[in-house]
Amino acid sequence: xxxxxxxxKIVLEVKPVWGFIAPHHDYMGYFLExxxxxxxxxxxxxxxxxxxxxHHYNFPVTxxxxxxxxxxxxxxxxxxxxxxxxxxxxxxRPPGPVHFGNAIAFGLGYAxxxxxxxxxxxxQVLATPINVFLQYHLQLSVKLxxxxxxxxxxxxxxxxxGNFREPNKGFNIVTTTLGIQYDAFRNKRFPDxxxxxxxxxxxxxxxxxxxxxxxxxxxxxxxxxxxxGISAEQLFRxxxxxxxxxxxxVYRDWSAFDQVPPETLNSKKESDAWFAVLSAxxxxxxxxxxxxxxxxxxxxxxxxxxGVISDKIGLxxxxxxxxxxxxxIKAHWLAKADFVEWAVRYTLKxx
Amino acid sequence: xxxxxIKSPYHKISVNYSFDxxxxxxxxxxxxxxxxxxxxxxLRVQYIGDALILDSNLKALWLKxxxxxxxxxxLQELPYTEIFRPCSIVIPETFRTxxxxxxxxxHYTNLRANVQVDFLRIDSAGDSFGTxxxxxxxxxxxxxxxxxxxxxxSQLVTDTCRAYHWSVSDMHLQVKHFLDANLFSSxxxxxxxxxxxxxxxxxxxxxxKLP
Numbered sequence: 001x002x003x004x005x006x007x008x009k010i011v012l013e014v015k016p017v018w019g020f021i022a023p024h025h026d027y028m029g030y031f032l033e034x035x036x037x038x039x040x041x042x043x044x045x046x047x048x049x050x051x052x053x054x055h056h057y058n059f060p061v062t063x064x065x066x067x068x069x070x071x072x073x074x075x076x077x078x079x080x081x082x083x084x085x086x087x088x089x090x091x092x093r094p095p096g097p098v099h100f101g102n103a104i105a106f107g108l109g110y111a112x113x114x115x116x117x118x119x120x121x122x123x124q125v126l127a128t129p130i131n132v133f134l135q136y137h138l139q140l141s142v143k144l145x146x147x148x149x150x151x152x153x154x155x156x157x158x159x160x161x162g163n164f165r166e167p168n169k170g171f172n173i174v175t176t177t178l179g180i181q182y183d184a185f186r187n188k189r190f191p192d193x194x195x196x197x198x199x200x201x202x203x204x205x206x207x208x209x210x211x212x213x214x215x216x217x218x219x220x221x222x223x224x225x226x227x228x229g230i231s232a233e234q235l236f237r238x239x240x241x242x243x244x245x246x247x248x249x250v251y252r253d254w255s256a257f258d259q260v261p262p263e264t265l266n267s268k269k270e271s272d273a274w275f276a277v278l279s280a281x282x283x284x285x286x287x288x289x290x291x292x293x294x295x296x297x298x299x300x301x302x303x304x305x306x307g308v309i310s311d312k313i314g315l316x317x318x319x320x321x322x323x324x325x326x327x328x329i330k331a332h333w334l335a336k337a338d339f340v341e342w343a344v345r346y347t348l349k350x351x
Numbered sequence: 352x353x354x355x356x357i358k359s360p361y362h363k364i365s366v367n368y369s370f371d372x373x374x375x376x377x378x379x380x381x382x383x384x385x386x387x388x389x390x391x392x393x394l395r396v397q398y399i400g401d402a403l404i405l406d407s408n409l410k411a412l413w414l415k416x417x418x419x420x421x422x423x424x425x426l427q428e429l430p431y432t433e434i435f436r437p438c439s440i441v442i443p444e445t446f447r448t449x450x451x452x453x454x455x456x457x458h459y460t461n462l463r464a465n466v467q468v469d470f471l472r473i474d475s476a477g478d479s480f481g482t483x484x485x486x487x488x489x490x491x492x493x494x495x496x497x498x499x500x501x502x503x504x505s506q507l508v509t510d511t512c513r514a515y516h517w518s519v520s521d522m523h524l525q526v527k528h529f530l531d532a533n534l535f536s537s538x539x540x541x542x543x544x545x546x547x548x549x550x551x552x553x554x555x556x557x558x559x560k561l562p
Contacts (some may be wrong), residue, residue, distance in 0.1 A: 020413035025458070026369065026437055026457065026458070027437045027458040027459045027480075028438050029369075029412065030369050030436075030437035030459065032412070032413075032417055033417050034416075034417065058456055059505075117499065117520075119501065119518070121480055122459075122480070124458070124480060148455050219499070220499065220536075222497075271514070
């Protein structure tokens with residue numbers, strides 16, 4: 001078996017979790033009875049330096065994990081079980097036994113209790129059992145033996161349904177972990193940092209996208225409204241694995257007529273259902289995969305409650321040379337989820 | 352246990368923190384604070400204008416084991432009461448007074464009350480998902496039920512009642528003479544006592560007479 005075979009690169013970590021719900025509404029806090037206790041299991045592979053992005057992200061570990069914890073009130077909120085993809089990287093690689101890094105996880109979470117008007121009316125946080133699961137942690141690891149490390153981390157875990165159904169306040173959990181990590185690779189020959197791997201030579205991309213989503217607007221209204229739209233985006237190479245640009249989005253939101261103030265209902269017109277957003281786009285590329293961060297503003301908005309700011313955070317995957325698939329959570333007011341956007345993009349021009 | 356005397360006069364109580372409150376009719380007025388000793392001094396009792404303000408500076412509950420502060424409020428009369436935070440309010444023994452007037456500006460109140468009054472009024476806010484259960488008797492009642500609040504006044508005998516019902520939940524009433532029902536949502540009004548009923552409003556809810 002070669003030095004770089006998959007099993008020689010495996011990284012396993014078990015982490016008891018302790019934390020607390022950070023309630024962003026007083027009634028969430030009112031029903032909390034205890035702190036959050038759980039565990040996390042991660043299994044991943046160390047990147048071996050065979051790709052450009054391995055070097056630029058300091059040879060991260062990528063893998064899958066499972067999270068399970070209580071949610072502060074067993075009767076009303078139940079428990080949360082998350083399954084996710086994660087990337088875990090050290091900021092630097094000092095020669096000593098102490099390493100400092102961060103980890104980000106995206107996946108799906110299952111909440112064992114959710115809102116029901118009759119059976120669980122006090123849960124005003126989640127309306128669906130399946131939700132988006134996100135986690136960001138800062139992590140410190142200390143070498144214990146040839147392959148063993150002790151780790152501790154602190155960060156934020158979030159779950160919500162992207163406004164697929166209301167109520168959708170979502171849980172923000174301040175989570176800390178203490179864990180043991182088995183790293184088959186770390187004590188072995190480290191990838192040659194001097195080896196030059198060619199990066200993506202594309203310096204600019206012009207693409208068009210179409211997207212759709214669904215959204216709910218009120219816990220008193222069972223309707224689910226469709227959203228359809230198109231976008232145009234131009235990106236420029238900022239660094240070896242980063243691109244920066246702008247995106248113009250135009251979409252029709254079928255819920256708009258039910259959100260405009262009642263006093264203007266008589267004067268509603270078709271254009272009220274159309275929205276336009278101008279965003280900045282920052283892409284962090286990892287091979288075919290990219291994280292996209294898109295802060296923006298509404299150019300046209302007929303729902304006063306939406307405010308001025310429209311944000312998007314998402315994942316993109318390069319399917320072929322021209323086609324890309326993406327999933328994003330669109331929000332307004334920084335973090336008030338609007339809808340989950342499923343999109344395909346076609347690259348018109350590369351240079 | 353810690354006791355704070357209440358000075359008169361005051362015409363309103365504002366509840367600005369999440370407490371478990373019990374109102375008890377008494378000849379003297381005071382607040383008994385029932386919680387662990389370390390949290391007793393967190394209660395803030397202030398008088399602003401004619402209002403008695405109940406508040407607390409207790410924060411970061413995750414560090415303190417999520418304590419509940421119980422207030423036993425002894426009063427001669429029930430004043431107009433405003434609630435701004437999730438609360439539990441209990442009146443275990445029949446409180447005989449002129450008026451019971453409660454306005455819930457927040458999202459959640461769990462009310463369990465027993466009163467004998469001339470006039471009763473309860474208002475809940477548009478996002479409320481509280482439960483309001485009242486027993487006893489009232490000559491006249493006015494109810495403004497919004498959100499998904501549940502009003503169960505089936506054990507409260509009223510002579511006349513005016514109900515404005517915006518809630519998606521059902522409202523339960525017991526009215527002897529006259530019910531003015533104004534329905535604006537999908538919630539029904541279930542009424543016993545065989546009153547004369549006047550129905551208004553644009554909602555899909557109905558008035559259902561119970562035997």
